[in-house]
Amino acid sequence: SQQGEEDPQALSIQEGENATMNCSYKTSINNLQWYRQNSGRGLVHLILIRSNEREKHSGRLRVTLDTSKKSSSLLITASRAADTASYFCATGGANYGGSQGNLIFGKGTKLSVKP
């Protein structure tokens, strides 16, 4: 069952602009992670934010988490053509069924950065 839902499904911007992607989830979480996937490749971990954190930075990435709204956002500043990829949020549930320890992925946002 899908936990996270990214929004928008697709995003097209020019190089140098900022890209913002959102993720909403349904149940209590322990942490939320963002991953990147280049076309036809595996996923690469970008950043993890715990449920007691509100904001986290890593290079040009900024992630926020609002547990009251059950949502997170990923901001990529000064985007580059090389940022073109799909971005997924994944939640580590606080009480997720019997599949303990597993990440639940959303459907992703497809980002296209035009040079």
Added chain:
Amino acid sequence: DGGITQSPKYLFRKEGQNVTLSCEQNLNHDAMYWYRQDPGQGLRLIYYSQIVNDFQKGDIAEGYSVSREKKESFPLTVTSAQKNPTAFYLCASSISGGRNTEAFFGQGTRLTVV
């Protein structure tokens, strides 16, 4: 170099055949996972293993089987019982089965039924 390796990259299966996808990691991770990804979709969990000689079904285990005889290996067999096997299969590993750990992914195997 440490990492997680999937093979083959592309696999073609005839109707009614079983095929096995390989996943090997040299990261000394305890936990390993298999996900299925369909076009434009997220990842769905097929099977996971938190320790050698133990594995559990995920959300879509029907038509699949796994084994975990060695820590570094977690092969996935797609059986003839899987009616719609064409998909992109991703293997991942993490230090432990804990929710607070990041997952490391292989480069995937694209399976096509011909």
